[in-house]
Amino acid sequence: MATALSRPAEASGTFPIGGDLTVNRLGYGAMQLTGPGVWGDPQDPDEAVRVLRRAVELGVNLIDTADSYGPFVSEMLIKKALHPYPEDLVIATKGGLTRSGPDDWRPVGRPEYLRQQTELSLRHLGVERIDLYQLHRIDAKVPLADQLGELVKLREEGKIRHIGLSEVTVAQLEEARGIAEIVSVQNLYNLAHRDAEDVLEYCEREGIAFIPWFPIATGRLARPGGPLDAFSREHGATPSQLALAWLLRRSPVMLPIPGTSKVAHLEENTEAARITLTDTEYEALTAAV
Template identity: 85%
Template sequence: MNAPHPSRPAEASGTFALGGDLPVNRLGYGAMQLTGPGIWGEPKDPAEAVRVLRRAVELGVTFIDTADSYGPFVSERLIREALHPYADDLVIATKGGYTRCGPGDWRPVGRPEYLRQQAELSLRHLGLERIDLYQLHRIDAQVPLADQLGELVLLQQEGKIRHIGVSEVTVQQLKEARKIADIVSVQNLYNLANRRAEDVLEYAERENIAFIPWFPIATGELARPGGPLDAAAKEHGASPSQLALAWLLRRSPVMLPIPGTSRVAHVEENTAAAAVTLTDEEFAALAKAV
């Protein structure tokens, strides 16, 4: 593998091929925080949001994750404003199936006609003819899973979606989903301080399915002064957040962390984490500290 360019630190995270045919640098960017408070409405500083996106790509990020519900649609429109026409190696992933009624209000809606409508709107807002990775944002318990994913399969057959993913699922739900569609990614809450989705990660790794941890930088008590994350960070001349991301990258080859921020300085800090290498002892000590 070619050495990462120093001006593109995200390349140091290595690559993963979504669905076996869509390579991305493993350290990506999550675009949820580009919106207003409560993930609702326009950002306070739209110009900074555009700068954040452009800087992420300059730093070697080739995987950006968003959703129609972020804003709603605010995040997708900002991505288009900042980055369209897209670089050939840039993969924009989005999600549908979560509707919004106000700040902090999230409700799963998996009716096939709704999912189709939202996918079509995402295509328009992002300025794409095909979405490389479209994820079912949440399973709607009121609608058969076969109907929800079945509609995404139809969109895939029509050439509007390349690959399909799911979010916040159990191992059993993931297995059921794979009977209906070719699932190439799963996006669950996971970080150094919260590893309740460990069984889902282990299953994804066995099956070579991308595991996209949302909220990847939660560090909690680990980052307290003198704590294990704080101590290791000082040894590396890095921040606790960078160590938390480095731990995730080390944890599994299918791990695709997507730290999000609304500030350029934080994008630069997060992306630099790809160059942090943990020893076996450091990795194990951080894992045991929780």
């Protein structure tokens, strides 16, 4: 029988995405389950499968991916590892970025393209409906109403449950909400990079899930003698664990999705859910940048 000790992600608390998809706040991002440059197959496909299965064992029930990771490699690995899916598992995917090679990303938001990619994601994940489908980037060459309008049609057809956005400003989020119900925002945000603070605060006010991508960015904060180094020794934790604990403390709408291709690193990250920062520690880390 699984216990709280064996399912540390449950210690992160929960958040109801869209009001009806309750997930443990510490999730898993599946971008790193591909080859170098987020391109092609992983060097160790068996380890990728083990990572996904172990994540669920650890209490993770939010997995974030995208059609462009591979492309499609990440989605197909998720299906291979976890299908048929646990009833409480929420798989979020994204569409709207095309790939022409390693580390190359180009927005395409034409309605017919987004529909095609949604249909392919349904097939690759092995589901009839995607719980959370996120527009990976707004395409400046296509009216936002056309991009989101197609996702609304797909939702009305029962192929998408909820709609989210990625890398948006407050103004773009407000415009989007005039077109469709938006339940999540996925922006770059971590202890060292907080340019999206205004977007996070907006999400807090409106009860929108905020999914920080690249949640672990310790860099100079983890240098010998730095704030993360000192707190790490006090807690017996790693700098990465403290960076995740800071995110979880920062906001109740925060859903960090640290990614990795190794089981050992996954287990280390997930243990961050059990770390409770004191007010002094939280404020010192916040002020460290």
